[in-house]
Amino acid sequence: MRHKDFFFWGTFACAVTVIAFITLPLVQMLAAPSLESLTETILDKDVLNSILLSLSAAALAALISFVLGTPLAYLLARREFRGKRLVEGIIDLPIIIPHPVVGIAILSVTGRNHWFGQLLTDLGIRIMGSVTGIVTVMVFVAIPFYIKAAKEGFDAISPRLENVSRSLGASMFSTFFRITFPLAWRSMLAGIIMACARAISEFGAIVIVAYHPMIAPVMIYERFESYGLKYSQPVAVWLISICLILFLLLRILTTRQKKSA
Amino acid sequence: MISIENLHIQLGEFDLHDINLHIAENDFFMLMGPSGAGKTILLEAIAGLVPVKSGQIKVAGQDITHLPPEKRGISIVYQDYALFPHLTVANNIRYGLRFQKIEKTAGEQRLSELLNLLNLQHLANRSPETLSGGEQQRVAMARALIVNPRVLLLDEPLSALDPRLREEFRLVLKRLQQQSTATILMVTHDFAEALALGHQGAIINAGKIEQSGSMEELFQRPQSTLVADFVGMKNLFAVTFLGEKARIKDLQIQLGHSHADGEGFIAIRSEDIVLSAEQLQSSMRNSFQGMIKQIISQGFYYEVHIAVSEVSFCALVTKGALLEMELREGKEIYLFFKSTAIHTF
Numbered sequence: 030m031r032h033k034d035f036f037f038w039g040t041f042a043c044a045v046t047v048i049a050f051i052t053l054p055l056v057q058m059l060a061a062p063s064l065e066s067l068t069e070t071i072l073d074k075d076v077l078n079s080i081l082l083s084l085s086a087a088a089l090a091a092l093i094s095f096v097l098g099t100p101l102a103y104l105l106a107r108r109e110f111r112g113k114r115l116v117e118g119i120i121d122l123p124i125i126i127p128h129p130v131v132g133i134a135i136l137s138v139t140g141r142n143h144w145f146g147q148l149l150t151d152l153g154i155r156i157m158g159s160v161t162g163i164v165t166v167m168v169f170v171a172i173p174f175y176i177k178a179a180k181e182g183f184d185a186i187s188p189r190l191e192n193v194s195r196s197l198g199a200s201m202f203s204t205f206f207r208i209t210f211p212l213a214w215r216s217m218l219a220g221i222i223m224a225c226a227r228a229i230s231e232f233g234a235i236v237i238v239a240y241h242p243m244i245a246p247v248m249i250y251e252r253f254e255s256y257g258l259k260y261s262q263p264v265a266v267w268l269i270s271i272c273l274i275l276f277l278l279l280r281i282l283t284t285r286q287k288k289s290a
Numbered sequence: 291m292i293s294i295e296n297l298h299i300q301l302g303e304f305d306l307h308d309i310n311l312h313i314a315e316n317d318f319f320m321l322m323g324p325s326g327a328g329k330t331i332l333l334e335a336i337a338g339l340v341p342v343k344s345g346q347i348k349v350a351g352q353d354i355t356h357l358p359p360e361k362r363g364i365s366i367v368y369q370d371y372a373l374f375p376h377l378t379v380a381n382n383i384r385y386g387l388r389f390q391k392i393e394k395t396a397g398e399q400r401l402s403e404l405l406n407l408l409n410l411q412h413l414a415n416r417s418p419e420t421l422s423g424g425e426q427q428r429v430a431m432a433r434a435l436i437v438n439p440r441v442l443l444l445d446e447p448l449s450a451l452d453p454r455l456r457e458e459f460r461l462v463l464k465r466l467q468q469q470s471t472a473t474i475l476m477v478t479h480d481f482a483e484a485l486a487l488g489h490q491g492a493i494i495n496a497g498k499i500e501q502s503g504s505m506e507e508l509f510q511r512p513q514s515t516l517v518a519d520f521v522g523m524k525n526l527f528a529v530t531f532l533g534e535k536a537r538i539k540d541l542q543i544q545l546g547h548s549h550a551d552g553e554g555f556i557a558i559r560s561e562d563i564v565l566s567a568e569q570l571q572s573s574m575r576n577s578f579q580g581m582i583k584q585i586i587s588q589g590f591y592y593e594v595h596i597a598v599s600e601v602s603f604c605a606l607v608t609k610g611a612l613l614e615m616e617l618r619e620g621k622e623i624y625l626f627f628k629s630t631a632i633h634t635f
Contacts, residue, residue: 109302189372192339195359196366197437198389207385211376 059270062263070263076248080268083245084275086160087228090167094175094224097168099217102176103209106183120177123170128233131169135162135238162239167228175217175224182216183209218283222276229272291315291473292336292441297345299335304328306335306497309345313475313490318467320484320491320505321477322520327494329477330369333443336475337366349440360389362441365434365472369446371426373418379429380405380414386437397436404432407469408462424455428462435470444476448483456483463487481521485509493517513635518557523633524593524604525558536634539600544575546629555635562631563605565594566624567615574626578603582621585612592617596625 062070070076105117123131139146139156149156156162186209194204210217232246240247245268253261297309306328313319323329334340336347338359347355354362365386374382383404387397405411408428418426427447434442447463448456464487467474478484484491485505492502493516501508501517512518518526529536529543531551536543543556564570569577580598587593592612594605603625607617617623 187370187372189368189370190374192334192337192359193366193368193372193433194374194385195339196337196362196364197386197433198360199386200358200360203389208374 055269058262059266062259062266066259066263067266071267075243076245076264076267079243079245079248079264080271082160082163082242083229083268084271086163086167086244087171087225089164090171090228091175091221091225093164093168094172095217095221098172098176098220099179102179102220103183103205105176106180107188120173122173124173128170128231129237130234132166132234132237135166135169135234139165156238158239158241160239160242163235163242163244166234166238167231170231170234171224171228174227175220178220178223179213179217182213182220185216186212215283218279222279226272226276229268291317291350292319292475293346293348294336295346295348297332297335297347298343299328299331299340300343301331301340304331304497306332306494308498309494310499311492311502313473315350316467316471316473317490318474318476318488320488321475321494322481322484322491323479323494323500324520325479328497329479329494330445332494333366333445333475333477336441337364337443338362339366363437363439364441364443365437365439366443367427367430367434367445367447369450371418371430373426373429373433375418377418378414379410379416379418379421382418382429383410383432383436385433390437392437400436404436407466408432423450423452424459427451427459431462431466435466435472439472442470442472442474444474446477446479448478449480460486481509493520495520510633512557512633515555515557515635518555518633518635522559523557524560525563527556527601529554529556531634536632541578541598541601543632544629545632545634546575549634557633557635558603558627558631560593560604560606562627563603564626565596565605565607565611565615565617566626569624570626572626573628575629576632577624577626579622579624582617582619582623585617585619596623598625 101120105113126134136157137143139149139162141147141150146156154161156165190208190212191204194208195201199207230246232250235244236247236250243251245264249261249264249268252264292311292313294309294311297306299306299309309332311319321329321332331340335342338354338357342355345355346353349362349364374385377385380401383401384397387394387400392400402411405414408431410425410428410432413421413425413429418429421429427450431447444463448459451459460483463474476484476487488505490503491505491508493500493508495516501513508517509521512521512523515526527538529538531545531549531554533551534545534548536545536549536554536556538556545556564574569579578598580596580603582594583597583602584595585592586595588606591606591608594607594612594617596603596605605625607615611617615623
């Protein structure tokens, strides 16, 4: 094709615009802080703690999503039942609802005025201003991403493989662990990464439920509010760099296993 | 061996009802029917993979209707083979061993026997996705057989193979059947295939069994128009019966025996219709003069469509006969058939 036509150049121009739109601000932000300020920032104990809290809370949220979400994802992939659409709609809700609303909603059932909140208080569980609260919000916003990814993975496996397994004498449990899981784990892992990324990025809901202990996005916001752009940038750079490296490592790890398998 | 009584299965758009089948031990039973008739669903119900609404399935006298699939001793081989993509050929075949009370050495012994029998030794360490259709098929068979199933269910095992492999696999199936103690129930939509392999069979359509019995019986004495059409009876006519005669539009057909008066159908196999350029003196009770409308090549045979006034017959002739009789479209010709070649329903 020597004479690329208008259509080609039109699509090409849009593609370039979109890519530039996404990368330019990120690159600018990454390049902005000096090395000195970066070092200084990471040596700040509050910053380090907030990033570690973000990471560990998000990891825990992803793990909870994995444990609770896997059976539901499997059910949605394998069974047809009345109200399935409704269930799928409910699972999508956390994606659609504005984030501060999520925070307010969670507080309204966990507050002292609600019987559930009262029950939690009696059990010694505190949501407001606690790590438990942070993880709760993170699970709320992240679990849809895990369920969707895992369901897609299960959907891609022919139920006939499970049928054959069972007809050969394997129970449903053995079938899941010997056939379904080995074939779906890649999608499940992708779901865990997605859920984790979503959990780390949550700000709007968490800031309402737990301003303290401070997760990284809240700290970035606070520094921006109190000291301006220049002071918030280094924290942001550290947060996204660490996340990128972690996700990249996971990806490399899993593709390598694919080759050896 | 397998006895199915008043089985009713309702699953999505499928509604199988009043299914009654009796299959003898070590039989090779053919379940036939057009696509979408519910054949695969019935197999899955026998294997316990789809829920049954009512009715009973018994194997060797034991009621298995509510037994989970893993406790039934029934293996299934799907049309698309359903090999486990993450396991090697040998591990695919071995899969069922760990769940059975088979000792490890005995299991390995059985594995190598099956690899030999199905000519798979050289593929043992390959991944299923690198295999051809025929090879995948043999792996699926070996995997199903290693657990010594009481019943082996085959879902259209030949349809995905090319004709040469199909012939080869037919032989493999025959051999397996002779060596194994399993009762085999095979689904097919191809009557010729069923006739070549099976002893007994049933034809299923729109969720119910149309007819069951020996293959011979299904072929020779179809009891409904659907069965007649399915077994390849090209000459199928709506008739009015009157005594020993049947009337198709303005043609009188001699039945050679009396039939209850009224509306009905007759069918004649196209190979039972004899053609001749002249009027023959023969014992055949039915003879008509007509004109050749169309000649269609069927490989070694030709289908000759003849119009006798308003009725169209179809006869099969060899290429030799076609040339010898100088058959061509538009030619006037006589056709004959015995009254015993007429099937009434």
